[in-house]
Amino acid sequence: AILVVLPEQKMAAAVLSSGGRSSTNQLLATELLLAVLKEKGIIKNIKPNKSFGKPVKVKVPQDVAKKAGFYGNSETHFKIEITKNGELFLPSNREEKYVYTANGSFINEKGTS
Structure with missing residues (x-):
């Protein structure tokens, strides 16, 4: 709630x-x-989600790749997969992939998260 x-x-x-x-x-x-x-006309527009642009994939450092595995929070547990190609997948949505970028982040292909 x-x-x-x-x-x-x-x-x-x-x-x-x-x-x-x-x-x-x-x-x-x-x-x-x-x-x-x-x-009600209080605001003119709803801003679109911010995009950081299409991410540029770089090689995943070995110490980051080793962090793949099982994780949990207060609601559930899940497995994070990091492929040899530097792509990260979440079990809740296998179709959305995240790529490792030069700034050390995994970003979705749209650059929005």
Whole structure:
């Protein structure tokens, strides 16, 4: 569950979910409030997600590649895969891959996360 409040606008959005993630609830509440703010003319536009541009893949250092394996959080456990080609896959979405870049980050192919 999440509650997002905009006291200056006298607005709030509450999102409850069963088995959902609080980050997803937060995103939904934020998007709902942004849509209403735009509809009321309080904001002109909703900014698109930031993109860092198409990532340039570099070779993954061995010490980073060794960090592939099983991880967990308060909700679940999962396996992170890092291929020899420097691509990282999350089990929740095998179709989305992340590539290792020169700044030491894994970035999705769109450059948005």
